[in-house]
Amino acid sequence: MDRRRIVACVLVAAGLGWALSLAAQTPPTIVVRPDAVRIGAFYAGAEVEVSGLMPAGAQVVVVVRGPDAEARFNTKGRFGPIWANAGEARISGVPSLFLAFSPRPVAQLLARAEVDRGQLDGRAIEAQMRVEPPARDRREVRANYLKLKAGQGMLRTEEGSVRVQERGDQTSYAVSFRWPKKAPPARYTVTAFAVRDAAIVGEASAELPVTTVGVPARLADLARQRATLYGLLCVLAATLAGLGIDFIASRIGGRVSAH
Amino acid sequence: MPIFLPIAGISINLLLVIGAGAVVGFMSGMFGVGGGFLLTPILMMMGIPPTVAAASDSCQIVAASSSGAAAHFRLGNVDVKLGTILLLGGLTGGAIGVRIIKVLRAMGNADFLITVSYVVVLGSVGGYMFFESLNALRRGSMVPKKAAGAAKHSLLGRLPLQMTFARAGVRHSVFVPFLLCLLVGILAAIMGVGGGFIMVPMMVYLLRMPMHVAVGTDLFQIFFTAAGITFMQATSNHTVDLVLALLLMVGSTVGAQAGARVGKLLRADQLKILLASIVLLVMVKMAWSLVATPANLLSHVTSGGH
Numbered sequence: 001m002d003r004r005r006i007v008a009c010v011l012v013a014a015g016l017g018w019a020l021s022l023a024a025q026t027p028p029t030i031v032v033r034p035d036a037v038r039i040g041a042f043y044a045g046a047e048v049e050v051s052g053l054m055p056a057g058a059q060v061v062v063v064v065r066g067p068d069a070e071a072r073f074n075t076k077g078r079f080g081p082i083w084a085n086a087g088e089a090r091i092s093g094v095p096s097l098f099l100a101f102s103p104r105p106v107a108q109l110l111a112r113a114e115v116d117r118g119q120l121d122g123r124a125i126e127a128q129m130r131v132e133p134p135a136r137d138r139r140e141v142r143a144n145y146l147k148l149k150a151g152q153g154m155l156r157t158e159e160g161s162v163r164v165q166e167r168g169d170q171t172s173y174a175v176s177f178r179w180p181k182k183a184p185p186a187r188y189t190v191t192a193f194a195v196r197d198a199a200i201v202g203e204a205s206a207e208l209p210v211t212t213v214g215v216p217a218r219l220a221d222l223a224r225q226r227a228t229l230y231g232l233l234c235v236l237a238a239t240l241a242g243l244g245i246d247f248i249a250s251r252i253g254g255r256v257s258a259h
Numbered sequence: 260m261p262i263f264l265p266i267a268g269i270s271i272n273l274l275l276v277i278g279a280g281a282v283v284g285f286m287s288g289m290f291g292v293g294g295g296f297l298l299t300p301i302l303m304m305m306g307i308p309p310t311v312a313a314a315s316d317s318c319q320i321v322a323a324s325s326s327g328a329a330a331h332f333r334l335g336n337v338d339v340k341l342g343t344i345l346l347l348g349g350l351t352g353g354a355i356g357v358r359i360i361k362v363l364r365a366m367g368n369a370d371f372l373i374t375v376s377y378v379v380v381l382g383s384v385g386g387y388m389f390f391e392s393l394n395a396l397r398r399g400s401m402v403p404k405k406a407a408g409a410a411k412h413s414l415l416g417r418l419p420l421q422m423t424f425a426r427a428g429v430r431h432s433v434f435v436p437f438l439l440c441l442l443v444g445i446l447a448a449i450m451g452v453g454g455g456f457i458m459v460p461m462m463v464y465l466l467r468m469p470m471h472v473a474v475g476t477d478l479f480q481i482f483f484t485a486a487g488i489t490f491m492q493a494t495s496n497h498t499v500d501l502v503l504a505l506l507l508m509v510g511s512t513v514g515a516q517a518g519a520r521v522g523k524l525l526r527a528d529q530l531k532i533l534l535a536s537i538v539l540l541v542m543v544k545m546a547w548s549l550v551a552t553p554a555n556l557l558s559h560v561t562s563g564g565h
Contacts, residue, residue: 043270044261073557082549084371089557144556151555152306181261182306184268216265216502223266223497231493234318234501235486241505242325245512250330 029053030192030204037179037210039217045181050101050190051174052204053167058194059102059109060162060173063120064208065189066097066154073145075136089136091145094129095119097183098149100157101175103164111198118193118200121157122146153180185210266500267311275305276503280319280510287323287511288518289525290534295320295455297541298507311500314492317485318504323511324482331475338426338472341436342479348437349454349484352444360449376449377545384460385538391464392532427468427476439465440480455481456538470527 029052037046050062070092077086098119102109106120116124126146131137149155162175173192187209194202212220223230260273279301283294295316302312331337363372418432439461447454455477462473493499522530 039263039270041263042261043263045270076553076556076558082371083551083553084549140556148555148557181270212263212265216263219501220265223493223499227494227497230501231490231499234493234499234504235321235489237501238318238321238489238504238508239325239482239486241508242322242327243329245322245508246326246329249326249512249516250333 028055028058028192028194028202028204030190030206032190032206032208035208037208039185039210039212040214041216043181043216046179047176048179048208049174049176050192050206051172052192054164054171054173054192054194055196055202056166056169056171058171058196058201059104060164060171061100061102061106061109061120061193061195062162062173062175063101063118063191063193064097064099065095065119065191066183067095067186067188068093069096075141087133087136089141090132091141092130092132094125094145096154096186097180097188098122098125098155099177099180101161101177102157102159103162104159106157109195109198110200114198114200120193122155125155152182154182156180179210183210185212262502262506264307264311264500264503266315266498267307267503269306271305271307273506276506277510277513279305280507280512281514281517282510283507284323284511284514285518285521286514286537287327288515288520289522290518290530290537294511302503307500307503308498310496310498311503314489314496314498315500315503315507317488317492318499318501319507319511320485321482321489322504322508323515324478324485326512327515328475328478328482331471331478334471334475335426336471336475337479338424338468338476339479340422341424341427341468342476344433344436345440345458345476346480346483348440349444349447349480350487351437352441352446353448353484354444355441356445356448359445363449371549373449374545374549376446378542378549380446380457381538381542381545384457385535385542387464388460388531389535389539392528392535395528396532427466427472429467431466436466456534 031051033049033051034046037048054060070090073089073091074085075087075089076083100106100120106115107123110118110120115121116127119125119128126142129142129145131141146155158177161177162173164171164173187207189205190208191203191205193200211217219230222233261270262273262276263270279298283298283301286297287294298316298319299309299312302316303309307315328337360373418434420433421430422433423430440458443454443458443461446457458477459470459473462468462477463470466473468476489499525533
């Protein structure tokens with residue numbers, strides 16, 4: 001074979017290989033629908049769908065995370081036969097909301113170091129938790145915090161809920177879930193992790209803003225920004241409502257004697 | 260049907276809130292005492308943050324007490340002069356109580372002392388009412404023991420600034436209702452409640468006021484106290500949820516009407532023994548919470564109630 005033809009074949013093969021490897025390394029994508037959760041007067045939670053593309057053969061872990069916020073708690077301790085407050089504990093370094101969706105338990109998909117680095121399960125969150133003062137930093141305080149958050153639906157892990165489909169050199173994924181009703185207005189981060197060989201090989205993130213709209217938004221703004229006016233409005237509205245009810249009750253011959 | 264509470268920041272079933280208001284309103288209408296000591300824990304159980312529950316309950320009490328006080332005023336059951344003195348005593352006591360609670364919180368064991376206060380006060384008030392009403396039921400009438408009353412009155416009668424309270428039909432030194440309400444105000448602030456369930460029995464048993472005038476006068480002073488607390492909570496803590504308060508009010512109004520009608524079917528001593536039983540039940544629950552292992556070692560920090 002002509003020496004030049006061999007070189008050309010090698011170059012073409014190399015080019016194809018490079019192009020194929022580029023395709024395999026296509027960055028993961030993420031789409032969150034709806035693009036925002038709007039809380040109106042009759043809000044009852046929302047259905048959220050996260051979808052996108054991942055490199056072929058990758059497993060997908062989707063995590064929703066709320067902003068870190070310090071929370072203050074009273075801790076209980078036993079004094080003889082009586083349970084009483086043993087003092088206040090401030091807990092920080094943990095997300096206000098944590099939802100994780102994966103095909104199998106995250107600890108089975110990833111090496112422990114990767115799970116901890118990405119804070120991808122309850123154990124990793126517990127390890128990152130900061131408890132102040134140090135005297136309150138006990139194992140049961142951390143465990144009870146996670147139990148409290150789980151009870152509120154603000155810390156949840158679900159296995160088997162991510163739907164995946166191989167599409168040639170890419171994998172499409174989708175997960176649908178009910179947005180927790182107790183999640184307060186904030187900017188939440190949704191991240192899809194591509195997992196292969198016990199390591200995170202790619203990730204894509206999107207923001208999911210949760211905002212109040214309409215009457216609730218206006219009332220909340222009034223309460224925070226014009227507190228004196230809001231306070232007067234509360235007292236006035238309650239007084240007028242009470243007197244109005246008394247008027248109606250007296251007209252229909254009833255009696256109101258509640259307080 | 261869900262509704263979003265803008266200050267509590269959570270969505271909740273509309274009928275659940277109205278139902279909670281109705282249950283407490285029913286008791287208020289039946290017994291003429293406030294439901295603060297019941298409603299705030301019920302709201303907390305429904306997932307409302309404790310500070311919002313307490314502050315919104317105050318706002319609801321403004322509505323319910325204005326309605327109740329107006330109704331009682333028309334019936335001639337409000338002694339404005341006595342009510343004003345009670346109000347001054349209550350406000351002073353409340354201010355002292357807030358200071359005490361601040362010191363207790365700084366010491367780190369306020370909640371324990373609050374629970375103990377509940378157990379002692381509810382146990383004393385409920386126990387006294389229960390046995391007094393039981394004896395009255397056995398006797399077949401509600402005639403108070405004259406001897407004990409006379410001895411008490413002779414002692415109180417020697418105090419200065421004696422004043423006649425025409426509507427209440429009693430004569431006392433100004434200091435008696437003032438100091439009584441001061442004490443209730445301190446307890447109410449420490450316990451985080453309106454104090455109606457302590458105040459009404461005290462007015463009936465210690466000031467010897469007729470039950471209906473005690474209820475009407477208490478509602479009169481509670482209206483001003485709750486209005487002040489609502490305004491302060493709204494301006495200082497931003498914790499008053501007007502939507503929640505108005506929903507509770509709708510429920511409590513309907514409940515109060517039903518409670519008042521059921522109450523009319525019962526005799527005064529039967530009503531008192533029922534109320535005493537409920538107060539004692541709450542006391543037992545509080546006492547149990549002191550010794551039972553809690554479901555969670557953590558509880559949200561509250562900043563006092565009403």
